[in-house]
Amino acid sequence: MSILSVENLTVRRGDRLTLNQASFSVSAGEFVGLIGPNGAGKSTLMRAALGLIPAEGESSLARLSPAARARAAAWLPQTREIAWPVSVAHLVSLAQNENQDAPEVIAALTRMDLMAYAERPATGLSGGEQARVLIARALAQDTPLLLADEPIAGLDPAHQIGAMDTFATLVSEGRGVIASLHDLGLAARHCTRLIVMSEGRIVADGPPRDVLTEALLAEVFAIRCLLSDTPEGLVVQPLAQISKP
Template sequence: MTSLNVENLHVSLGGREIVQGVSFAASGGEFIGLIGPNGSGKTTLLRALLGLIPSTGGISLNNVDLRTMAAKHRALNMSYVAQERDATWPLSVETVVSLGRTPHIAPMQQLKAVDRDAVETAMREADVADMRERPITELSGGERSRVLIARALAQASSVMLADEPTSALDPAHQIRVTEIFSGLAANGRLVLMTCHDLSLAARFCTRLLLLNNGRLEADGSARQVLTAENLQRVYGVQAFFGEDEDKLVVVPRSAIG
């Protein structure tokens, strides 16, 4: 089973410590929501896990130090949906999604049947199959988000890292994408997703990590983490708490102070 271990992780950028001593262990089958206010270190944490920025402390995947892992091997094991969705080149949607198969093929090699099947499945799941020929530069922000999610799905890695993947989506696609991630976890993969929609995270994530000022403030189930005290202390808000089909519903309703 996939295992990710983070021990006393520190990240400094521009002379300021963004992530301060974060430690947690995660395994396949978990859908983890990384939550916290703006500037709490969520994106920096994901980028550090991917080796995109320098960090200190321990980061291991299946007991292998991620910092020593070859780039291709890391790409076979970890996919990433970045928060930035700008598109520079007018590549077709199908071509962009096909790039997710790059770690699985040799240089200059054509896609095989298994690769084409993975691309088709990913486009269908992300609801972008009907725009396969359209240039990604002509799509709306929400449509581009779904294309990039499809690319990560086509990568078929054991760990999925997604940075606010639902932020530009309409409500139906927010639910659909989160259901897809939930299904990945149910099938044994590890998913870490940053999210500002607390009810969405509470409904679908099996575990929440609450970050604040670079530190891990709480780690546990939605009911353990999304308490009135935590929301007041970390977010500075009062919230409505309810229930829907035995799932916690959390709606911030007023700022404190």
């Protein structure tokens, strides 16, 4: 079942196309990693799909009312500033009308390893801990689809893996996740599908092993990588920067 469909989604900034006719759909049970170099259009694509910025083309989410959209998708933006000195539990409970005892809130705190922090002021936490709190708030919204812009940036390795495992668990429960990622190794091992962007266009879309080829990594990312199939999945280790073909 499709939970997001976009067709020919295009965003213009002056004379420049920052998103150029992007088309794809996401079904329940998919973990889509959105990858590409800085400035490729990943954030623009997600924001346009949510109707947060003006765009040409069609998005099944953008045409919903704000209330219906909030029930259909949770959004975790790249900017992670917590301005209020409220408790962690209170902040996460904003996703459930400030009901700190809601099962969705408890589940989100547990999933992000935050129960021990529940009564602490969120503004007193480290940057990585605050990032986990904001992921928990998005999880507590309990929507069919989660869109997250660089959700693991700033997390230590253990919590990066933990967050990716959490997203994979959501997918196993029948939900969908779209996350922009820069760690190609984590994307390869955890995502069921990768969408690669370059210069505002989608240039590849498919299973990680099909998408992450030496040729694509050289052309899009200008890197040489070691690609290795292991019992724990595909390992991608960047080795060197190269000139684009």
